[in-house]
Amino acid sequence: PELAGASASIEVGVRASTPDGLPLVGESRTAGVILAAGARRNGWLLAPLVADMVAAYLTGADPGEDAAAFDPRRFEG
Numbered sequence: 001p002e003l004a005g006a007s008a009s010i011e012v013g014v015r016a017s018t019p020d021g022l023p024l025v026g027e028s029r030t031a032g033v034i035l036a037a038g039a040r041r042n043g044w045l046l047a048p049l050v051a052d053m054v055a056a057y058l059t060g061a062d063p064g065e066d067a068a069a070f071d072p073r074r075f076e077g
């Protein structure tokens with residue numbers, strides 16, 4: 001009942017994407033927060049690669065040759 005007069009906005013989305021169509025995998029601008037999102041329609045296909053990259057970031061290993069292309073901070077000026 002407390003929410004009877006409350007307003008809300010609802011957002012729904014599928015196949016979250018990025019401007020260049022590549023996912024966001026790696027360190028975010030917030031220290032210690034690693035992203036693995038925005039795989040659009042290829043999330044199942046990319047899952048093994050993304051999992052390996054996230055594991056590498058977490059353990060300090062080399063994230064591989066796709067690191068720059070998937071860097072979440074690539075859209076920052």
Ligand SMILES: Cc1cc2nc3c(=O)[nH]c(=O)nc-3n(C[C@H](O)[C@H](O)[C@H](O)COP(=O)(O)OP(=O)(O)OC[C@H]3O[C@@H](n4cnc5c(N)ncnc54)[C@H](O)[C@@H]3O)c2cc1C
Nearest residue numbers: 013014015016036037038039040041042043044045046047
């Ligand atoms: C119809 C369809 C067919 C597809 N077919 C294929 C295919 O054949 N091959 C392929 O590779 N990919 C396919 N995909 C894409 C694939 O499903 C996605 O790329 C993949 O699921 C993305 O995984 P994700 O973990 O990044 O995001 P998601 O699977 O979307 O997971 C995100 C999770 O975060 C939760 N969440 C969101 N906001 C919040 C919040 N504020 N608080 C708490 N939790 C939150 C959501 O409930 C969800 O559980 C298809 C997608 C669709 C819709």
